[in-house]
Amino acid sequence: MITMLLSGIGMGVVFDGYRVVSDELRISRLWIPIFDLLYWIAATLVVFQVLSASNEGEVRAYVFIGLLLGIGCYYWLFSKITMQLVHVLIRTVRAVIKFMIRAFDLLIIRPLLLLYRIGKLLFAFLRAFAIFLFKIVVQLVRPFWLLAAWMTKPIWKPLLRSWKRWVNPLITKWRIPERVTALRTGLNKLWQRWKNRKQEKKDD
Template sequence: MLSMLVSGIGMGIVFDGYRVISDELRISRLWIPIFDLLYWIAATLVVFQVLSSSNEGEVRAYVFIGLLLGIGCYYWLFSRITMKLVQVLIRTTKAIIRFMIRAFDMLIIRPLVLLYRIGKLFLAFLRAFAIFLFKIVVQLVRPFWLLTAWMTRPIWKPLLRYWKRWVNPIIAKWRVPERIASLRAGASKLWQRWKNRKEEKKDD
């Protein structure tokens, strides 16, 4: 009798907790019958296990009386307290989760974003500085380059004539620029097709 009384109180606590959680989580009404069925199946199994351990599974009138008394005592004395406690636990859990999300954002996400922006700015500065140095080096080297070109003119001038006389006709004969342009166009079409397929997969 006492075991069934405690089982009835436990059933009431679980049922009230389940109702409060379903209301707080805004579970669709379509799922409520399924969850109710699962609750009653679980409650039946637990009560049967308690009954088996207490009086070897004998079902008598006092079993149902104990269950009804336990459920009635619970709803008369503890139902409101249990529902308020469950609501407080849910709100506390939500507050802790929000605090953890904000702490994660403040301590990890925002510093990483700041480091990314600083790194990006630093790389942009290095790029601008490298371009500036390159221009200075080009201006400094240009006189030496002109002098070297003038001094080596007897060497590369015949080579240039040979190139114009023999290599250019071969290039024109084999249509090298046209073939290169065709290869580029083919690669561009393949790339575009790949991008289109990837976008179609994302849309699906």
């Protein structure tokens, strides 16, 4: 009898908690009958397990009386308190989750963004400095390069002429400029087709 009384109270606690959670989560009304059915199936199985453990599964009149008394006592004495406690628990869980998200943003996300921005600025500075140094080196080396080119002109100019004599017939034979132009035209046509299809999908 006491076991069934406690089972009835437990059923009331779980049902009120389920109602509060469904209201807080704003579950659609279409799902409520399904969840109610699942609750009663689970409650029946739990009560049967409790009855099997306490009374070897014998179903007597006092079993139903105990359940009804437990449910009635719960809704008379503890229902409002339970619902208030569940509301407080849900608000506490939400506050903890918001605090954790806020702490994660402040302690991890923002420092990483700051490091990324600092690294980006540093990289831009180093790149500009490297380009500046490269220009200076080019300006310093250019006179020596021109001098070396003038001094070695008797060597590389005949080689350049012979190279042109050997390469130009191959370029003419294989029609390399025409093939490059045809390839470029084909790629442009494919690009235009892809852009047109993308625009047609956007319009649809």
